[in-house]
Amino acid sequence: MQSIDELPTLRLVTLRRLVRLTVPPIIFDQETPIGVVEDILAQLPDATAVLIDGSRIYQGTLRLHDLFACDRTSPVEQVMSIQTPVLLGEDDIDAAQAAMSSSETDRVLVIAPDGELLGVLTDRDLANRKRAA
Secondary structure, eight states: OOOGGGHHHHHHTHHHHHHHTSOOOEEEETTSBHHHHHHHHHHSTTOEEEEEOTTOOEEEEEEGGGGTTOOTTSBGGGTOBSOOOEEETTSOHHHHHHHHHHHTOSEEEEEOTTSOEEEEEEHHHHHHHHHHO
């Protein structure tokens, strides 16, 4: 049996492990036309697009359902979500669910302590995890 002192260590890898099982994010420049992003995401409907600017700095996210009824020639920056919460890979599932709930979004970015993007965790990923358990 594990001691109470070991429990935080077990929680430290929770989001990091979950993100490894999800569809990797696809990186786009925020000025990419919506039609280009939509065509790519249509082939990977569970993927999340992470949008960056010309300096490669994170600007927002979007998923396929964010693009419905949009002008395909407009840049994706017009429809991206800038409310996406960011959590460390060492955070636990409860933190991810709380962040999604409080920000009224369906995704969180998961990063390493050095700021490296590990992946995107979505409400669907969490639902799939619950069904598999």
